[in-house]
Structure formats: C-alpha cells, structure tokens
Amino acid sequence: MEDIYSLWRYLQEKFKESLSKVSYDTWIDSAVPVRLTETNIIIEVPSSLHKDYWQNNLATRVVEGIYEFTNKEISPIFMIKNEEVPTIEQERPIRPEKKPFKQAQLNSKYTFDTFVIGKGNQMAHAAALVVAEEPGTIYNPLFFYGGVGLGKTHLMHAIGHQMIQLRPDAKVKYVSSETFANDFINSIQNRTQEQFRNEYRSVDLLLVDDIQFFADKEGTQEEFFHTFNALYDERKQIVLTSDRLPNEIPKLQERLVSRFAWGLSVDITPPDLETRIAILRNKANSERLEIPDDTLSYIAGQIDSNIRELEGALVRVQAFSAIQGRDITTSLAADALKSILPTDKPKALSIYAIQQTVAKFYQVTVEEIKGKKRTKGIVVPRQIAMYLSRELTDSSLPKIGQEFGGKDHTTVLHAYDKIQAAIKKDSTLNEEIKTLSEKLKNN
C-alpha cells in the first residue's frame, strides 16, 4: 500500500491548485489522514459541518486524486475529531454511486428554499423559477454567468429539484462540462457512443455547469452541438453556466455562441452587504448556531465577493469557537479570521472613481461620461473610462455597461477594443492612459 503521507501531500497540492486560500485553509488544512487501506482512506475533520462539506463537495475529488496517484479505487470515510475510528468493513463507501435519473446528482441542499435573493441574483432567480415551471418554452437555453462562488450551481440544482417536484417523472441530468467531456471520451474508447447519446438526448432538463471549460475541446464542442440541437428541437430545457458570456469564452465555436444567445443570458453579481448578512443568518440558523447580529455583520463585512468563502469563514468561526470553548462573538470571529484575511487589503477601485478621475483629466463631467452625447470630446474620454474599468476592476462587461448609464455590454467591448488598438498607434494617448492608471492605482 502507498504511504498515506505522500498520498496526502499529493492531494493537498491538488486542492491548493483548485481552491482559494480561504477555502484551502478552512477545509483542507484542518483535515488529517488517519488510515489507508486497499479500499478506503479515513480522514479526520474538526466538525460535522466540515464532514458535510467534504462529503458534498470534496469527496469526488479525493477519489479522483487517489486514483491518479495509486491507480486504485479508494473511497474516503470522514470522521469527526475525537470520535471513534470507524471499522472499514462496516462502512459503506462514500464514492458517488450511479443514481437513477430522477435524482440526477442534485445536491439536496441547493434548493430555491435555501437560496437567498438579493440585488445581484434577483433576475437570475426569477428566470430560474420560470424555467423550472415552464421548461423548454420561454428561455431556452437559460445561461447564467458570473464570478466564482456566487450561486450559479446552486440555482441550477434548484431548477432540477423544482422540476422533479412538479413532474416526478421528469428526467433531469446535471453535469459539469468536464463530466460531459469525460463521458463523451469514454464512450468513444468503450464504443458506447449510442448509449451516451441516448442518455444525454433523452432528458427533459439538461444542466451543464462551467461550460468555459469547453474551450480548447473541439471534439466535445462538436458533440455538445448535436446534443444541444437534439434537445432544443424536442423543446427540452437546457441550462448552462459559465464564468463569462459565451462570446468571451476563447475558442468556443461561433455556432455554439450563437445558439447560446437564442435564450436568455443573466449575470449574477456579487451580493451586497445585506444579502451577505442574510445568507450567513440562514446558514447559521440551519446549522443551529447562536451568533449575534453584529458578529454576522462583521463576518459579512470582511468577505465581500464570494459566497463560498463567506460560508467557509462561518465554518472557521464555528470551529474556532468549538476548539477554544468560547461563545461566538465579534472578537472571537476577528481572531478566527485573522490569519485568512489579507492584512493590507488594497481597497477595490470603483468604476465611479475611474469615471471621476477620467472626467477631471479631460475636463468633462461624470454625467457626460455616463451619458449618450456622441461628440468627440466626450466619446473618447467615455471609451477611455470604459477601457480602464475593464482593465483595473473585476467588473463584468454588463456591469460596466450598467454603470455607464445602462449601456449594452457590446458597447463596452467595442470601446475597449477601440482604445486598445488606438494606444498602439497613438503615443500621446498611450501616455495619458498610463498617467491615469498610475493616478487611480495610487489613490
């Protein structure tokens, strides 16, 4: 048998590559491998919350990682610290089994009931409900896009659950784009393409997550194109997610880009403070944690862009309180999060600050920059401000458009391309943009 510690180091490295620092520190760093046999690995974690998280989110990756390292199928068993080490023979392997269609690999926690609605996801939530209730009619495909950990997968699963509740015989299939690609490749290797096609083309609802990973996979794109057409022609609902709009995914075939635009694309933007507090409160209630309101506000104030990290922070605070035997208070939360929060976090640059700086530099007003006037003296500063908003902030194109008086994302893209091309030819403009960037970064 392999050495458990080398294997663990290998798994740690893999998780380090794929998880954010906060998630890694919360989930992986706190886990300890206890025993390795021919069939199982026992992993000790600090709390039941950790155990749930490992089982729901990380177990499959453990199986994959161990298989890469040892070439053996070994399932993880998670035990909570200080519990008795389980006897392996009595344990059922946790490795995900092939479930019947109806259950469709849906995470039971990702439902509409547990989804908190806020400004950034309101439209996505509404579209998801429509699609669950009237699949294949209005918004087909439905395309969610937005940053990491903002609830795209959650909403997708919620659609699946809701559809099964309304129509218990509905066939729902949820896959990540990688699973689709792997299934396709395996079907070629095993000569089971017909089975593959039957499986994917006979569903009532197909949910494909993170399709940005289709980039560079020509054969998979080809196959997905046919799957898409077959389902679409039969008026079956398709829901897709990605971290960006289809036309921004490099190497995505044009015919897929245009098909994805047939339905509705909705972005999910980071939650505001109120929504983050509401998400934490829900989570704390469902875990029966006693946390004062000011502590929830404190945690929500520290982690402002990613809900997965927000949840990770709550688990960390809870674990810290359990280990130290202290009640959860704001000062305990501050201690618990100290090591994962950047100490000199630079304040994120806002689009408004860019508009102000550019307006002042070119002696126009912010209203003119955000407005519709097409005189040259205004159009160029407006395009420069859009260009800098894309370069210097994490905002998506639609979000930038919105901040410029509700313009379309294509207008922003056009401005960006135009300025990018212009600075290569026009050295004065190049200098001006450099000066503006420096000014903004040093603010």
Ligand SMILES: Nc1ncnc2c1ncn2[C@@H]1O[C@H](COP(=O)(O)OP(=O)(O)OP(=O)(O)O)[C@@H](O)[C@H]1O
């Ligand atoms: N509005 C919300 N209400 C409650 N929980 C939420 C909400 N949005 C996200 N979450 C939770 O945050 C975590 C991350 O969400 P999810 O996995 O759906 O993100 P994602 O956008 O699919 O991210 P990725 O791009 O990494 O796949 C999940 O545990 C999810 O339940």
